[in-house]
Amino acid sequence: MYGPERQQEILRLAREDGRVDVLSLAETFQVTAETVRRDLKVLDRAGLLRRVHGGAIPVGRLDFEPDLAEREATAADEKDAIARAALAELPAGGSVILDAGTTVARLAALFPLDVDPAAELTVVTHALPVAARLADHPGIALHLVGGRVRHRTRAAVDAWALRAYGEVAADVAFVATNGFSPDGGLTTPDLAEAAVKRATIAAARRVVLLADSGKFGQRHFARFGDLSDVDLLITDTGLSPEDAREIERRGPAVIRA
Incomplete structure (x- = not known):
């Protein structure tokens, strides 16, 4: 068996069983442990x-992006906890950007209705699910960024969206990601989606990353930022204290909700 064939089979086993170990793989493929380590x-x-x-x-x-329904059902309890913790980061009045993402959409659903009219919040988003949740909110001035809508994420992308964010200077951006790590930075599978996420980061004075711990260590095709671009990461307790400290060494504060 050639190396690429063995690596494809190792990947299949990992996805079926949830993990693989070096010694078992060496026995299965009749190769040395060092060969398996190179494959890994x-x-x-x-x-x-x-x-x-x-x-x-x-x-x-790298070639797979779950659809919206699948992401909604993944780590639901953790995303709810993250969204509740993120409420404390909303400014009293002012302006925020809400990125496309299921955890950010949960935050939008929690926006309090009893808002002081003098503290009206301006919200900018390119995410249709977020806009739908806030369209009738009495305390929000909602701005919907346009562009080509990606079916998989229901988010506007491409030139219109990038141009609109180039005209914005918001107080806080709540950003989502498909993967984050100290070395890999912030990544997502789609280049157009990454470009808009990069624009949202540039359009805000403060960046809050909302990401459940299952995304830690994941790396996808399109990189849109580094941890140093983030002021605060809100995640769940599945992220170990050691990993949280490593992230904080890269710049952002970390809240494990």
Whole structure:
């Protein structure tokens, strides 16, 4: 069996079983443990597996992006906790950008209705699910950014969206990501989506990243920023204290909700 064939089979086993270990793989393929470690290193560099002690676990694929319904159902409790914690980061009045993402949409659903009219919040978003949740909110001046709408995320992308964000200077941007890590930065599968996310970061004075711990260590095709671009990461307790400290060494404060 050639190396690429073996690596494809290792990836299949990891996705089926949730993890693989070096010694079992060496026995299965009748190769040395060092050969297996090289295979895992190749898959890790491609962002398909994440190496852990003694083996590897699967992470997001470079060629796969789950649809909106699947993402809504993933880590639902963790996303709810993150959204509740993010409420404290809303400014009293002022302006915010809400990125496309299921956790950000949960935050939008929690916006309080009993808002002082003098503290009206201006919200800018390119995400249709977010806009739909806030369209009738009495305390919000909603601005919907246009562009080509991606079916998979219901988010506007391309030149119209980028031009609109180039004219915005918001107080806070609440940003979502498909993957984040100290070395890999912030990544998402689609280049057009990444460009808009990059624009939202540039359009705000403060950036709050909302990401559940399952996205830690994942790397996708399109990189749109570094952890140093983020002021605050709100995640869940699935992120270990050690990993949280490593992230904080890269710049952002971390809240584990």
